[in-house]
Amino acid sequence: MGNTGSAQSKTQKRRLSDNVGGHIGRNGKVVRAPGRRGLNGQELIKFRATNPFIIFYLRLRSKRPKDHVTVIARTAGKLWSQMTSEQRKKYIDLANAEKRRREEQKRKRKSRRKNRRRL
Numbered sequence: 001m002g003n004t005g006s007a008q009s010k011t012q013k014r015r016l017s018d019n020v021g022g023h024i025g026r027n028g029k030v031v032r033a034p035g036r037r038g039l040n041g042q043e044l045i046k047f048r049a050t051n052p053f054i055i056f057y058l059r060l061r062s063k064r065p066k067d068h069v070t071v072i073a074r075t076a077g078k079l080w081s082q083m084t085s086e087q088r089k090k091y092i093d094l095a096n097a098e099k100r101r102r103e104e105q106k107r108k109r110k111s112r113r114k115n116r117r118r119l
Contacts, residue, residue: 050098052091053080 057076064072080088 050095052095055094056091
């Protein structure tokens with residue numbers, strides 16, 4: 001069959017690096033590409049909107065900080081699949097509110113940039 005423990009192929013490395021936004025170094029670890037920096041020197045990070053399950057998972061995790069992440073993830077998945085749509089609605093509403101808040105922040109940033117260019 002194949003060698004177990006062999007080095008990753010170039011296509012596997014490429015796929016991995018595409019997913020994490022960096023490249024694979026000589027030691028086989030992911031090396032992150034430097035991102036854009038803001039005015040205060042901090043790295044700017046773009047986030048996608050948080051989905052309802054992630055909000056549920058993070059709340060569950062905050063209630064059980066000593067438990068291992070995989071245990072909490074399994075528990076969260078089982079609980080989520082057993083929840084009714086009424087119970088999930090709370091988390092869906094929170095996710096939608098977060099999405100609106102982020103879009104509003106993005107809109108404000110764009111208008112600030114536009115106003116700076118005019119000066």
